[in-house]
Amino acid sequence: xxxxxxxxxxxxxxxxxxxxxxxxxxxxxxxxxxxxxxxxxxxxxxxxxxxxxxxxxxxxxxxxxxxxxxxxxxxxxxxxxxxxxxxxxxxxxxxxxxxxxxxxxxxxxxxxxxxxxxxx
Amino acid sequence: xxxxxxxxxxxxxxxxxxxxxxxxxxxxxxxxxxxxxxxxxxxxxxxxxxxxxxxxxxxxxxxxxxxxxxxxxxxxxxxxxxxxxxxxxxxxxxxxxxxxxxxxxxxxxx
Numbered sequence: 001x002x003x004x005x006x007x008x009x010x011x012x013x014x015x016x017x018x019x020x021x022x023x024x025x026x027x028x029x030x031x032x033x034x035x036x037x038x039x040x041x042x043x044x045x046x047x048x049x050x051x052x053x054x055x056x057x058x059x060x061x062x063x064x065x066x067x068x069x070x071x072x073x074x075x076x077x078x079x080x081x082x083x084x085x086x087x088x089x090x091x092x093x094x095x096x097x098x099x100x101x102x103x104x105x106x107x108x109x110x111x112x113x114x115x116x117x118x119x120x
Numbered sequence: 121x122x123x124x125x126x127x128x129x130x131x132x133x134x135x136x137x138x139x140x141x142x143x144x145x146x147x148x149x150x151x152x153x154x155x156x157x158x159x160x161x162x163x164x165x166x167x168x169x170x171x172x173x174x175x176x177x178x179x180x181x182x183x184x185x186x187x188x189x190x191x192x193x194x195x196x197x198x199x200x201x202x203x204x205x206x207x208x209x210x211x212x213x214x215x216x217x218x219x220x221x222x223x224x225x226x227x228x229x230x
Binding site: 035037044045046047050059060061062063095100104105106107108110111112113 | 121123152154156158160165166167168171172177207209211213217218219220221222223224
C-alpha cells in the first residue's frame with residue numbers, strides 16, 4: 001500500500017531555513033510526479049510545489065517562488081522541500097502527496113503531514 | 121493564483137442531496153477537465169473523492185458525483201449520511217502549469 005511519511009518539521013525563527021523530507025513506499029516512486037501542499041492552522045489547503053517524475057521540471061506557487069525548492073532522490077524514494085527565508089505566514093502543516101495514475105492532474109495519496117511553525 | 125471560490129458552508133439533513141459549487145476562470149476550471157474534489161475530516165489528511173471532473177476513484181461511494189459547466193465545477197452528494205460531515209475542497213490545474221485549491225466548504229449534516 002502507498003505510504004508517504006513526512007519529517008523535518010519544527011519551530012524556526014523568521015528568516016530561517018528548514019528542509020522537509022518525505023519517504024515514499026508502496027509504489028514506483030520514480031514514475032510519479034509529486035506535490036507539496038500546505039494548510040495553515042484553521043485554514044484551507046494551498047498548493048505549494050510540484051516536481052515531475054524525473055525531476056526535470058518544477059513548478060511553484062507565487063507565494064513561495066524564489067524561497068522554496070522542491071527536489072527528489074529517486075534512488076532513495078524521497079521527496080524534499082527546502083524552505084528558506086521563512087515567514088510567519090509559512091506556518092502550516094505540510095503534506096507530501098502523489099500525483100494520480102495515468103497522468104492524472106489530481107492527487108491520489110497524501111501523507112499525514114508535518115507541522116512547520118515560524119515564530120520568534 | 122487566486123483561490124477558486126466555494127461557499128463557506130452548506131448543510132443538509134440525512135437522506136437529502138446537496139451540491140457544492142467551485143467557481144474559477146477560463147484559466148483554470150474552464151480551461152481543462154482537470155478538476156478534482158477532496159474530503160477532509162478534522163485532523164486528518166484529505167481524501168480524493170472525484171478526479172477529472174466526473175470520475176470516482178475505486179472505493180468512493182457512488183453517492184458522490186461531479187460535473188462542470190463553463191468556469192464552475194460542482195460536487196453533488198446524494199443520500200447524505202452523518203459520516204459525510206467534513207470539509208470539501210475543489211482543486212484545478214491551470215494554464216500556468218500550476219494548481220489551485222478552492223477555499224473549502226464545511227458540510228454540516230443536520
